[in-house]
Structures are given as structure tokens and as C-alpha cells.
Amino acid sequence: MSEVEGRFVVASELGLHARPAGEFVRIASGVDGDVEISRGGEWMNGKSVLSILSLAASQGTEVHIRVSGPDAEAVLTALAALVERPHDPA
């Protein structure tokens, strides 16, 4: 078991809206350990779309992501890529 953490800036013009939040949860839900996300305050459950949306993470917002469990590193990389993706796929 390992825990990794990182800070990433939301790149998309639309922010972390429902669709990317859904993709985030799909990745996070496959993790055996915990996935958490915050804007620097309270840690939220990264496996809940409601939690992620309630952050109101608009473009330029720095989010903190914390992942524990096997493959934590790879999961964090995938989640970071999602947050830092400049455009939503059509």
C-alpha cells in the first residue's frame, strides 16, 4: 500500500463539470484504496460525482488529489491528466 498526492490546475474552460467529474469517478471507483480531492480545504470523496461537482472547480482552480492503495501512482497520473486536459472531447 502506498499513498501519493499531487496538486493540479484545472485546464478546461468549462471547469470540472459533470462529464469530467463522471470520468474522474469511473477511474477512482476502480481503485482498491481511497481517492480524495480538495481545493485545499476539506478532503472530499473522489469516488462521488456529487462531491467533485460541489467543489465548483472552474478553469484555473488548483485541486489536490490524494490516492492510496496499489497502483496509486498510476491512478494519480490518470486523474491528473484528466484535470489538466485543456479540452473536453466532443
Place this chain on the structure above:
Amino acid sequence: MKISDILVRDALVLDLGAKGKPAVLAELAGALAAAEPSIEEGALLEVLAEREVLQSTGIGDGVAIPHGKMPGLDHLVASFARSKDGVDFESIDGQPTHLFFVLVVPEHAGGQHLKALARISRFFRDADFRKSLESAETAEDVLRVIQDEDAKF
């Protein structure tokens, strides 16, 4: 932004008759269009259905937030509906959906859209709020639950 301010009260549905996902979307679009003159039913249904194809708005915990952008609209519009039996809305957690919050936004309302989604999500994240909505007996009770939550922050 208060949710009560964008909620179209007359569009509220206490118990959806529709059972399948396409029928539920049609019922939601019909109820909102019937109560809100700025929205045309067919156009709304198309917008909502197109969005569902990209990814279900069934976001888990029995909640769905069907939403989309509507060209020509000049303000945010929302409605609430409930299904007592629950609907298979292809939700992310595979569970039936009971609570539907529809959000329709103008075409260029990126920031407002995200803020409204965030506020709605903060409400629905609270299990007590969801329970209160599920057990509300009348439309007035539903509105009161939403107004009470609006008053908290």
C-alpha cells in the same frame, strides 16, 4: 445564486409515471416546457437526450441531474421530479434513480452553469436532504425543503 430562484415551481413532478430512461426524459421535458414559456418541449428533449448519450447524468446516490445548454435561453431554468419506484437511468453506481434535478442553461453560461451544478450537488450530497425530498408529501413540502437548504448557505 439560490436554487429556489431558478426552480420552476409549476414544473414539479411528485411521482413520475414514466419507467424507462427515454420516457422519463420526455416526461421531464414535457413538465418543464408546459410551465416555462421560454422553453420548447421538443428542443429541450433533444438537448437532454443528446447529453445523456455522452454520459449518463445519473450521478449516483439515487440522484440524476439531466442538463444541457439551450440556444436562445437568457436565464438558468431548473425543475425537480421524483420517482417513488426508481428508474434505471444508467447511473454511475448502477443503482435506481429517484430524484431528478433538471438544469437548463443559456449557451454561454460556463461559470454560472458550474456554480449551479456545484450548489445542487452540495444539497444532494447530504443524505438528510435526499431523505427529506423523498418523504415530502406535497409540492409545497418539496419547495420548503429546497428553500430551507437554500437558506443555510
